[in-house]
Amino acid sequence: MVPSSTAKLVRLCALALFAAACCLRSNSLRADSDVVYANGFDSPLVANAFFVSTQGLDTNPGTTDQPFLTIAKGISAAAADPLKRTVLVAEGTYSESIALADGVSVLGQYQNGSWARGLNFYTIIDGVSSVGNHDRTVVASNITSATTIDGFVIFGSVNDKPGGNSYAIYVSGSNANLHITNNFIFGGRGGPGADGSTGPDGLDGAAGSGRTSNLSIADAAYDAKDANGTGECDVANSRQYANGGMLTCGATPVDGGSGGGNLCPAMSFCDLWDANFGCLQNTSNFHWTKYTALDGASGTTAGGVTDGAAGPGAASGDDMIQIFANFYGGYICYIPPGTTYGLNGGNGSDGEHGSAAAGCSVASGTVVGGDWVGGAAPAGISGGHGGGGGGGGAGGGGKCENDGHGHTACTDGGGKDTLGGHGGGGGSGACGGAGGAAGNSGGGAFGVFIVGSSTAPVVSGNTLFGGSGGRGGAGGNGGAGGIGGLGAIGGTTGVPVIFCTDIAGQGGNGGDGGDGSGGGGGCGGASYGIYTFGIGTPVYCTGTNNTIVDGAAGSGGSGGLSLVNTGGSGASGVLAGCSFN
Numbered sequence: 385m386v387p388s389s390t391a392k393l394v395r396l397c398a399l400a401l402f403a404a405a406c407c408l409r410s411n412s413l414r415a416d417s418d419v420v421y422a423n424g425f426d427s428p429l430v431a432n433a434f435f436v437s438t439q440g441l442d443t444n445p446g447t448t449d450q451p452f453l454t455i456a457k458g459i460s461a462a463a464a465d466p467l468k469r470t471v472l473v474a475e476g477t478y479s480e481s482i483a484l485a486d487g488v489s490v491l492g493q494y495q496n497g498s499w500a501r502g503l504n505f506y507t508i509i510d511g512v513s514s515v516g517n518h519d520r521t522v523v524a525s526n527i528t529s530a531t532t533i534d535g536f537v538i539f540g541s542v543n544d545k546p547g548g549n550s551y552a553i554y555v556s557g558s559n560a561n562l563h564i565t566n567n568f569i570f571g572g573r574g575g576p577g578a579d580g581s582t583g584p585d586g587l588d589g590a591a592g593s594g595r596t597s598n599l600s601i602a603d604a605a606y607d608a609k610d611a612n613g614t615g616e617c618d619v620a621n622s623r624q625y626a627n628g629g630m631l632t633c634g635a636t637p638v639d640g641g642s643g644g645g646n647l648c649p650a651m652s653f654c655d656l657w658d659a660n661f662g663c664l665q666n667t668s669n670f671h672w673t674k675y676t677a678l679d680g681a682s683g684t685t686a687g688g689v690t691d692g693a694a695g696p697g698a699a700s701g702d703d704m705i706q707i708f709a710n711f712y713g714g715y716i717c718y719i720p721p722g723t724t725y726g727l728n729g730g731n732g733s734d735g736e737h738g739s740a741a742a743g744c745s746v747a748s749g750t751v752v753g754g755d756w757v758g759g760a761a762p763a764g765i766s767g768g769h770g771g772g773g774g775g776g777g778a779g780g781g782g783k784c785e786n787d788g789h790g791h792t793a794c795t796d797g798g799g800k801d802t803l804g805g806h807g808g809g810g811g812s813g814a815c816g817g818a819g820g821a822a823g824n825s826g827g828g829a830f831g832v833f834i835v836g837s838s839t840a841p842v843v844s845g846n847t848l849f850g851g852s853g854g855r856g857g858a859g860g861n862g863g864a865g866g867i868g869g870l871g872a873i874g875g876t877t878g879v880p881v882i883f884c885t886d887i888a889g890q891g892g893n894g895g896d897g898g899d900g901s902g903g904g905g906g907c908g909g910a911s912y913g914i915y916t917f918g919i920g921t922p923v924y925c926t927g928t929n930n931t932i933v934d935g936a937a938g939s940g941g942s943g944g945l946s947l948v949n950t951g952g953s954g955a956s957g958v959l960a961g962c963s964f965n
Contacts, residue, residue: 432468434458437496438476448499455482455490455509462488473536475505481513483523484531484562492535492567501535510539517548517575517827518755527558527841534565540572540829540851548575548827549756549909550851555834555841556754562841564832571851571935574827574909580860580944583764583818586897587866590629592640592773592809594872594891599879606806606875608779608885616784616794617648617676617801624678627809629869629894633686633769633816641681641775643807643874643891644700644726650783650801651675651703672720674702676781680729680807680889683772690768692733692813692895701725701780701804706884715799717782717884726777726807729871729892735768735816737898738862743943743952744825744907751917751965754835758825758856759907764944764951767816767865767898774892776874779804782884805875805888814866817900820944823954826854826909829935832924833915840922843914843930850935850959853909859944859951865897901951902944908957909938917965925962932961 436458440451452458455478458471463485470489474496484490492507494500512519519541522533533553540552550572553564595606605625611617624645631638651673677700685694702722706715746759782802784794794800829851832843874888913932914924924930937959943951 433470433472434461434468435472437474439496454478454480456480459485459488459490472499473507475507477508477510480511481521482509484527484533486527487529487531489532506537507535508537512541517545518551519543519548520551520554522553524555524558524562527562530561532563532565533567535567537568539570542573543575543827545575546578547824550574550827550829551833552830553832556836558837558841559839560841564841564843564846566845569831569846569848571829571831571849571911573852574829574854574938576854577824577826577857577906577941579857580821580823580903582861583820583863583900585863585866586767586815586817587631587633589770589812589814589866589869589894590631591869592629592811592872592891593627594643594808595875597873599876602879603875607878608802608804608875608882609878610802610882611648611800615649617650619648621648621803622646623806625806627872628681628683628772628775629809629812631812636686636769637684638686638769638772638813639684640772640810640812640869640871640891640894641683641697641729643775643809643888644678644680644778645806646676646778646781646803647678648676648801650781672702674700676703677701677726677778677804680775680777682774683732683810683813683892683894685771686769688768690736690898692735692768692771694771695730695732695774695810695892697774698727698729698777698807698889700777701886703780704782704884705785706782707785715883724780724886726779726805726874726887726889728889729774729776729810731892732771732773732813732868732895734895735770735865735898737948738765738767738819738901740901740949741765741819741904741951743904743940744856744954747907747910747955748958749910751835756828756915758909761822761859761904761906761954763822764819764859764862764901764903764946766818766900769816770813770868770895770897772813773810773871773894775810776807776889776891778807779875779886779888802882802885804885805877807888808872808874808891810891811869811871811894813894814868814897816897817863817865819900820860820862820903820951822903823857823859823906823941825907826856826938826957828853828910828912830915831913834919835917837919840919843924847931848913849933850911850913852936853911853938853957855938856906856908856941856954858941859903859905861944862900862902862946864947865899868894868896899947901949902946904951905941905943905954907954908940910958911935911937912963913961915963921964934959934961
């Protein structure tokens, strides 16, 4: 794999550190045992090894004068040959990822041509193999027989995949027969954590239905009216509309209440009469009954602890009594002691804003499925839904009464009951804005990563330069709550005015939805020289076993924005030479 421009820059900087470190490292390569000369075919190392050089070809037999081109080819050949279980690799850069084979040792720092071994011959491995989002340069899986990797310069990748780890050496299922010795190991860079997505805004509420807004124009559907049909008030005159605004937030309705309608017939009557005035003008003579006008219905509430309460439905007006009086030669409308007009529906309450979410705080992470995973940040909290507005109450109507002295205007078809205005529908509540999604943690950078091993492999004599953890992802912004639906106006006394009727109430407005809070920022990715999981506490970092130069941990992601409660920032990643878990 050809390194990217960013990876090349990182490698150049790492090589500068490597050159300085070479002057400090003790001579771990002994010429008396490890040097192989081109003319030394009687040497056991030559006779029992395959050779790899940047000047070779994989179609070659893998000898000193016709070496293989790739380390992977050398390992494959040695794994298939019971006598040649060693691969000697000459100086140069090998842009490949290698997987060690059980029982096959791989040794670097040999000179091209002469096959002399020395500290000044740099054998570099900087390829990448990816499993999901994670990159690995050298892989040692299920190594249980004597196997050594020694004398290499190994670069972890610059991983740009979201949340991806960079492993320079990845070990799993191996035991103490695996020896990782005398290498220069450079941690790479973990991938940036993915930013959290923005929470959707809440839907605006739906307006209630009601009378046309131009009050100078008659609206037969909502305005007061004279009854028609059979008798004083045929039931065909009754009306009740489902006119509250309707909205569902997810699976939860937050509808507005319907305005109060009208019923036939009226039920009031008079029991004391006068020859001239008809019913005596004393309210104690009337049996007042509220019947034609219906109360508005209450709105609907989502019912959660952060959801707004519904607005109550409004009371309707009381019915009046209209009587034909001889003295006046026409109808008189008697007003009850109570209210005759319909009241306005109550407004729904606003939903609460989503509470603030914290940022990621467990930066140390853990191992899941064989890979390191950074801590999780909480998502933002959605705002509550607004309550639906209550419906307006209907206006009172008028009961047509005969005067009891032979004037039967109501029963002979000459007079009718009247119905007041129909109430306006309440607006629905609005939906709450959703919380922003959490930012994801950045990927980690590891020099040597060991997991799932029965006993600790040998890791000694190495110089490790820590890599850089990926930055944490930013939390997603919280969605804004919707605006509650408007309540509609109720019917009037008519255009022209209908005698002995009153106006209806307006529907209440729906409550606004609460704003969602921003998601928490992700933790920065960790940077470890050596990280183990499940093998106890080996002595990798005591005494002079290995030299580790710290890298840089990833910065925590910022919290998502919100109109009210911004999410918390994530913690910076952990920076450590060694971590045994």
